[in-house]
Amino acid sequence: MKSNKRTAEKMPRIHELLQGKKCMLIVMQDNPDPDAIASAAGLRELANKTAGVSCFICHGGIVGRSENRALIRYLDLKLHRIQDLELQRFDLIAMVDTQPGAGNNSLPVTIEPHIVIDHHPMRKNTRCCPFTDIRSRYGATATILREYLYEAGVELETQIATALLYGIRSDTQNLGRDTTQADIDAFFSLYPLANKRMLSRIEWGPVPRVYFQLMTNALRNAKAYDHCIVAGIGDIDNPDMISEIADLLLRDDGCEWVMCFGIYEKEFRLSLRTSDGSADAGKVARRIAGRKGSGGGHNMLAAARIPLNKETRKERTELERLSIKRFLQATGAASANPTRLVQIPGNGR
Numbered sequence: 001m002k003s004n005k006r007t008a009e010k011m012p013r014i015h016e017l018l019q020g021k022k023c024m025l026i027v028m029q030d031n032p033d034p035d036a037i038a039s040a041a042g043l044r045e046l047a048n049k050t051a052g053v054s055c056f057i058c059h060g061g062i063v064g065r066s067e068n069r070a071l072i073r074y075l076d077l078k079l080h081r082i083q084d085l086e087l088q089r090f091d092l093i094a095m096v097d098t099q100p101g102a103g104n105n106s107l108p109v110t111i112e113p114h115i116v117i118d119h120h121p122m123r124k125n126t127r128c129c130p131f132t133d134i135r136s137r138y139g140a141t142a143t144i145l146r147e148y149l150y151e152a153g154v155e156l157e158t159q160i161a162t163a164l165l166y167g168i169r170s171d172t173q174n175l176g177r178d179t180t181q182a183d184i185d186a187f188f189s190l191y192p193l194a195n196k197r198m199l200s201r202i203e204w205g206p207v208p209r210v211y212f213q214l215m216t217n218a219l220r221n222a223k224a225y226d227h228c229i230v231a232g233i234g235d236i237d238n239p240d241m242i243s244e245i246a247d248l249l250l251r252d253d254g255c256e257w258v259m260c261f262g263i264y265e266k267e268f269r270l271s272l273r274t275s276d277g278s279a280d281a282g283k284v285a286r287r288i289a290g291r292k293g294s295g296g297g298h299n300m301l302a303a304a305r306i307p308l309n310k311e312t313r314k315e316r317t318e319l320e321r322l323s324i325k326r327f328l329q330a331t332g333a334a335s336a337n338p339t340r341l342v343q344i345p346g347n348g349r
Contacts, residue, residue, distance in 0.1 A: 227255060
């Protein structure tokens with residue numbers, strides 16, 4: 001693996017911030033994915049090995065997807081709920097795979113993090129932070145952390161290498177989505193160091209039976225609008241299911257766009273997926289969220305959240321209708337007539 005010029009230029013600054021500090025808090029998304037988990041573990045490794053800084057890793061929601069739980073078990077990570085921590089006790093606060101004001105993390109808006117490392121588009125609040133490394137063209141934040149660890153001369157243990165590799169693999173769909181040469185270089189530098197058997201175990205971890213019920217509900221409700229698929233899964237207690245179902249539905253050979261949505265903790269949440277590499281799913285997500293919510297992402301995957309005010313059936317129905325309308329308008333399928341994706345006994349037409 002070759003040294004990256006940008007990483008080499010930024011390394012002295014992050015090293016300076018870490019020096020003399022005892023404890024750092026690393027904030028992830030509320031519902032962290034493999035890239036966030038791997039990046040947090042990577043930053044912790046960097047802080048531990050180069051400056052002797054101990055780290056707490058936190059998030060504000062739950063870890064629902066089986067692969068995410070399996071990755072955390074493999075890394076033996078102790079995750080903390082940010083709501084349970086006294087943030088003033090930390091010398092440094094860092095964010096990985098998310099940013100201040102992104103809407104998908106629970107860091108109070110009154111607190112400005114010292115370090116922000118992410119691969120999503122730069123947000124306004126991020127510009128004020130002491131150290132930022134935002135590379136929106138990269139396919140994974142784990143790629144950035146791999147570069148820092150390489151630049152610092154940290155010899156990677158098998159667990160960290162496996163996690164970083166899985167983070168890149170997951171966010172880029174095995175280098176097939178939103179991928180740069182940097183992601184490819186990081187991927188192949190990590191592969192010889194990783195536990196290949198564990199990669200498979202993480203990806204195909206066991207799931208509870210409710211998983212299959214939610215899949216059934218999604219298929220029962222899924223409708224095709226020309227090259228688009230829309231599916232609602234109702235009230236859920238595991239928000240990661242929304243993105244997991246969106247990933248599954250995109251495999252339909254007549255599909256270019258997917259929107260899957262559900263209700264979680266008084267919020268209307270949705271995930272977007274597209275197979276069109278020239279698209280901008282993040283822009284579509286922001287358009288759907290409008291002024292009432294928050295949204296963002298990359299060319300081929302994105303997400304949005306819209307708070308529910310009254311939590312009435314009328315409000316939910318209207319929000320679903322408006323979101324579907326905006327989605328179809330943005331993807332060129334506004335005039336398409338809906339058809340059920342699959343015929344399930346009792347579904348009707």
